[in-house]
Amino acid sequence: MDIKSVNLQEKLSGFTDQWAPKIIAQMNDYHFKLAKIQGDFIWHRHDDTDEVFIVIDGELYIAFREGSVILKAGEMLVVPKGVEHKPFAENECKVMLVEPAGTVNTGNSGGELTAKDDVWI
DSSP states (O other), rough: HHHOOOOOHHHHHHOOOOOEEEEEEEEEEEEEEEEEEEEEOOBOTTTTEEEEEEESSEEEEEEEEEEEEETTTEEEEEOOTTTEEEEEEEEEEEEEEEETTOTTTTTOOOSOOOOOSSBBO
């Protein structure tokens, strides 16, 4: 049995690319992913699943069609399935995402910011 802890800072130091979530663990059918983000993302939604954002470092703005939320380090937000949203970070922000395995980061929108799925670090 190979059970060991995951050091988030160590994993975050292993990559520099933006908007490209990396899987660090799996629980049942869910992936825990780390990402570094800065600047604007795209408007998108996930029709079949909620999405969890946990801010590890920095500030994350999530715009909704009817307002926005600002998350700081140590805060989290669940975006309900089907709700259109657009993340933004003025400065680099480090986040953990929790979502079902196979969830595409750009949801229903696709495009050039679609990250390769199933990348472990």
